[in-house]
Amino acid sequence: MSKAIKGTIAIVGAGPGGMAAALAAIRLGFQVVLFERAAEIKAAGNILNLWPPPQKILKLIGVDTDDLGAPCQTFFERYDGKQRAEVVLPDAVVREYGGGFIGLLRWGLYKRMLDALPPGVLRLGHNLTSIHDEGRQVRLKFANGQEFVADILVGADGINSFVRKQLWGEEPIRHQRLHLVGGYLFLNSAPEGKGVIAHNRTTQVSYTPIRHEGKWGYEWWVLEACDPNQPPPADLLAxxxxxxxxxxxxxxxxxxxxxxxxxxxxxxxxxxxxxxxxKGRVTLVGDAAHPTSPYAAYGAGMSIEDGYFLARELDAVSLDDTAAVRGALQRFEDRRKPHTAQVSQGAFHTGRMFHHMPKLLRPLRDWVFDNTPLLQKFVGDAMPGHILSQLAEIEDAPPFRRIKAVP
Ligand SMILES: Cc1cc2nc3c(=O)[nH]c(=O)nc-3n(C[C@H](O)[C@H](O)[C@H](O)COP(=O)(O)OP(=O)(O)OC[C@H]3O[C@@H](n4cnc5c(N)ncnc54)[C@H](O)[C@@H]3O)c2cc1C
Structure with missing residues (x-):
């Protein structure tokens, strides 16, 4: 196989992480092939929120973000509407990104990312079944009998990643004993730009405005502890x-x-x-590297960030130089690990605090959230810190230039 000037990157998994990695690498001149096991791209789920850093990256990698979602400010409330905390971002960020985050439907994001991919990059119906790192290249085999040889393999294949398993073996999945029912509806007029995350002693019931293909609406979700051995509720609306x-x-x-x-x-x-x-010429992005509970509303966002930061590191080395590639992949993950671990572990512990605290302690927890600034400190002030530090890191990206979307 003839090598492109900057080398060939094979990405496995066409979720937000794989598509972002592909778009970022293509922007930097790599030859990219994105393999997806499904016969067509389907959004895994309905509701979604995106914080400003992934929005910024989407723009930089050529995704049309105009009118992508409904901007909103995020508030934490008690079940009856009493405010407990607010995510406050600087005016400049609110002006540029519309608020704390945008609400959208997952398919809206996938569609925009797919539209930005050049023809021929995406190969559907390719279920990866074998990886062989040969030192100077990586050989992939798929269930359909096809083979492919690349300079780098990126595993963007989600929480049950085959690539991660090949690199690091089987690791137990963490069942959080929580479940979530999410829904959405459309409206005829623009909703208020306010998103609310509300809790009572046991349950979270939240909503944010959405924008999807020119339509306004709301998404909402109900989240609480569950027993995975019990059957799911038969009637989700009831x-x-x-x-x-x-x-x-x-x-x-x-x-x-x-x-x-x-x-x-x-x-x-x-x-x-x-x-x-x-390991070697293989790395991971997104949920394959750091599966994240929806409590963070940041798993897809961090997957998009990973793709961009990975492409930047690879751009600085020759893919012919195995030691240099190894260094680039290590720098990529060293940069991403603290942020992604903090967000994913923070989401895990927040879920435990709101839904798995012993019954006797719950009134005390709620008294503290209602009468002290603890929740404001814990989520209202900590979240903007993450957002601003990520935005600043993205600002330092010399290879990328904001390019106006082609009309
Ligand atoms: C209910 C819920 C709500 C959420 N809300 C938010 C939110 O508001 N904001 C947010 O940022 N995140 C949210 N998340 C998290 C987010 O959905 C994930 O973090 C995100 O989808 C991860 O993207 P990914 O590309 O890494 O993996 P995935 O989206 O899981 O994509 C992996 C892809 O790899 C493919 N694949 C797997 N194995 C193979 C193989 N062997 N060969 C080829 N292809 C393969 C799969 O078919 C799939 O297309 C939420 C998650 C849930 C469950």
Whole structure:
């Protein structure tokens, strides 16, 4: 196989992480092939929020982010609407990104990313079944009998990553004993730019505005502890209505108005942070490296960030030089590990604090959140810190230039 000037990168998994890694590497002149086992790209889930750093990266890697989602400010509230904390970002960030984060449907993001991929990059129906790192190149084999040889392999194949398993063996999955029912609905007029994350003693019931293909609406979710050995609720709408009783009228009305076809349920699982991501000419991005609970609303966002930072490191070395490649992959993961571990572990512990605290301690927890600035400090002030440090790191990116979307 003839080598492109800057080398060939094979990416396995066309979720947000794989697509971002592909777009960033293509922007820097690499030859990229993105392999996906599914026969067509389907969004894994319905509802999504994106913080400013992934929005910024999407722009830099050529994704059309105009009108991608509904901007909103995020508030933490008690079930009855009493405010507990607010995520406050500097005015300049709010002006540029519209607020704390944007609300959208997952397919809206996938569609924009797919549209930005040049023809021929994506190869569907390719289920990776074997990896052989031959030192100067990596040989891949797929269930359909096809083979491919690349300079680098990027495993973007999600929480049950085959690539990670080949590199580091089988690691137990962490069942958080939490489940989430999420739904969405469309409206005829623009909603208020306010997102609310609300809790009672046991349950989170939250909503944010959304924008999807020119339509306004809301997404909402109900999250609480579950027993994975019990069957899931048969009627998701009835379950959500029952759990939202006692929360504000606004969220109850949103749930009532949601079509049954717009509901989905997930059990929440993640994995403890992986000590080492890369080996030889192979590395991991996104959930393959750091599966993240939806409590962070940042798993897809961090996957997008990974793709961009990986491409930057690879751009600085020759892919013919195995030692230099090794160094680049190590610098990539060393840079990403503290941030991703902090976010994914933070999300895990927040889930435990709100849903798995012993019954006797819950009134005390809630008294503290209602009467002290602890929750503001814990989430309201800590989150902007993460956002601003990521935005600053992305600002330092000399190879990328913001290019206006082609009309
Ligand atoms: C209910 C819920 C709500 C969430 N909300 C948010 C949110 O608001 N904001 C946010 O940022 N994140 C959110 N997340 C997290 C987010 O969904 C994930 O972190 C994100 O999808 C990870 O992207 P990824 O590209 O790494 O992996 P994935 O999206 O899992 O994609 C992996 C891809 O690899 C493919 N694949 C797997 N194995 C193979 C193989 N052997 N060969 C070829 N292809 C393969 C799969 O088919 C898939 O297309 C949420 C998650 C859940 C469950």
């Amino acid at each position: 379950f959500s209505r029952e759990r939202a009783a006692g929360f504000t009228r606004k969220v109850r009305e949103l749930i009532d108005a949601t079509p049954v076809a717009h509901l989905q349920r997930w059990e929440i699982r993640d994995r403890p942070p992986l000590k080492q991501w890369s």
